[in-house]
Amino acid sequence: MSGQIVIVGAGQAGVQAVQSLRSEGFSGAITMIGDEAYPPYQRPPLSKAYLLGTFARERLFLKPAAFYREAGCDLILNARVDKIDRAAKTVSLQDGRTLAYDKLLLATGTRVRRLACPGAGLPGVQYLRDIADVDGLQDGFKSGIRLAIVGGGYIGLEVAAVGAKRGLDVTVFEAADRLMARAVSQPVSDFYAAEHTRSGVKLNLNTGVESFEGNNKIEAVVAGGTAHPADMVLVGIGVVPNDMLARESGLPCQDGIIVDRNAMTSDPSIFAAGDCTRHHGREGIEIRLECVQNAIDQAKHAALAMVGRAKIYSEVPWFWSDQYDLKLQIAGLARPPDRLVLRGDPASRKFAVFHLRDGVVAAVEAINAAPEYLTGRKLIADGAKVPPEKLADLSIPMKQMAQD
Numbered sequence: 001m002s003g004q005i006v007i008v009g010a011g012q013a014g015v016q017a018v019q020s021l022r023s024e025g026f027s028g029a030i031t032m033i034g035d036e037a038y039p040p041y042q043r044p045p046l047s048k049a050y051l052l053g054t055f056a057r058e059r060l061f062l063k064p065a066a067f068y069r070e071a072g073c074d075l076i077l078n079a080r081v082d083k084i085d086r087a088a089k090t091v092s093l094q095d096g097r098t099l100a101y102d103k104l105l106l107a108t109g110t111r112v113r114r115l116a117c118p119g120a121g122l123p124g125v126q127y128l129r130d131i132a133d134v135d136g137l138q139d140g141f142k143s144g145i146r147l148a149i150v151g152g153g154y155i156g157l158e159v160a161a162v163g164a165k166r167g168l169d170v171t172v173f174e175a176a177d178r179l180m181a182r183a184v185s186q187p188v189s190d191f192y193a194a195e196h197t198r199s200g201v202k203l204n205l206n207t208g209v210e211s212f213e214g215n216n217k218i219e220a221v222v223a224g225g226t227a228h229p230a231d232m233v234l235v236g237i238g239v240v241p242n243d244m245l246a247r248e249s250g251l252p253c254q255d256g257i258i259v260d261r262n263a264m265t266s267d268p269s270i271f272a273a274g275d276c277t278r279h280h281g282r283e284g285i286e287i288r289l290e291c292v293q294n295a296i297d298q299a300k301h302a303a304l305a306m307v308g309r310a311k312i313y314s315e316v317p318w319f320w321s322d323q324y325d326l327k328l329q330i331a332g333l334a335r336p337p338d339r340l341v342l343r344g345d346p347a348s349r350k351f352a353v354f355h356l357r358d359g360v361v362a363a364v365e366a367i368n369a370a371p372e373y374l375t376g377r378k379l380i381a382d383g384a385k386v387p388p389e390k391l392a393d394l395s396i397p398m399k400q401m402a403q404d
């Protein structure tokens with residue numbers, strides 16, 4: 001197939017689409033436009049090893065420069081697309097250029113949700129989404145510095161772990177009554193609360209931040225009616241999808257660009273993949289995922305559909321988080337009131353929580369437990385039923401779980 005494919009967003013999904021289009025035999029022109037200064041890079045290390053200083057910047061980049069040359073991909077960086085003209089099948093760049101497309105892929109990702117409380121604009125109140133954000137944080141990341149983190153989700157807690165490791169005095173403020181409440185079960189929240197506390201991180205649950213105080217720079221976080229002194233603040237309260245372009249061009253959006261299971265929008269010439277989309281998940285419910293797995297798999301499916309070989313996207317979602325020496329791996333989507341089955345003892349720092357729905361394995365959260373994660377992911381994909389007492393029995397190896 002030939003023609004002109006334009007990709008908006010030079011990130012995880014965008015680069016995967018370039019690779020898949022070529023491996024599927026697309027021989028036409030590919031142009032990818034990104035508004036950052038860098039070619040596509042992986043974000044997960046930003047709040048982990050890269051912030052810690054043990055992961056070199058060059059390793060962040062998903063492909064070497066030669067990849068784009070060899071793939072015949074015209075990579076335009078530092079450029080923002082600000083309009084789609086669906087009738088003319090063109091996109092307009094902020095710098096005045098206009099590019100024509102036969103097929104368009106929107107892979108615009110998300111942006112951080114910003115706090116709007118008093119003092120939120122003070123210098124020293126920072127966010128974490130891109131390389132420049134980490135570089136900004138690094139300057140103040142010094143032993144003894146009082147770092148306040150707003151939000152006890154993945155990003156906040158990964159930064160807390162790095163901060164504690166580097167000798168910062170870390171305090172977390174979380175409005176919910178437990179950590180990572182949107183993403184993990186109560187036993188896993190409790191386990192991570194104990195780990196952070198043991199590492200010296202001060203946790204304030206049920207504590208929403210009311211304002212920030214300071215004279216030309218952050219000096220205190222006001223939360224729960226008290227002013228907590230702080231030298232630096234990291235806000236990690238979630239993200240919002242970059243769906244404005246699609247929305248303004250009349251494509252249906254609802255907290256994300258709505259796509260079908262072939263990653264196609266309501267316009268058959270326009271596809272979307274990654275964090276910016278909302279799609280019908282494998283369980284039939286509408287969902288917006290923010291993870292590398294979805295960016296990669298949905299982009300592969302978008303590429304297949306663009307070359308006329310559409311295949312239904314129904315992969316099991318998976319995710320990971322690194323905090324201290326703990327690797328949390330999650331597969332599937334938990335949904336209360338799933339039945340929880342604990343395998344292993346949290347005190348051993350190696351255990352898993354399985355989620356059973358009508359007896360079927362629906363999700364697994366594994367901490368330093370690769371076999372539980374890997375077999376769990378397969379059981380979820382197969383829709384396997386496993387008796388809870390069998391899952392909990394450590395004397396039965398994971399690989400025997402699927403057998404009667």
Ligand SMILES: Cc1cc2nc3c(=O)[nH]c(=O)nc-3n(C[C@H](O)[C@H](O)[C@H](O)COP(=O)(O)OP(=O)(O)OC[C@H]3O[C@@H](n4cnc5c(N)ncnc54)[C@H](O)[C@@H]3O)c2cc1C
Nearest residue numbers: 009011012013035043044081108109274275290291292295
């Ligand atoms: C700090 C951090 C840690 C993370 N850790 C994990 C993890 O451990 N595991 C995991 O699975 N996921 C993790 N994620 C999430 C993961 O990085 C994302 O799910 C993934 O990057 C999504 O890929 P994407 O291509 O959809 O979006 P992105 O990689 O964000 O790429 C989108 C790109 O499009 C650009 N763009 C937007 N609008 C325009 C426009 N109009 N014109 C031009 N360019 C535009 C954006 O600036 C961006 O460069 C983490 C994310 C962050 C920020």
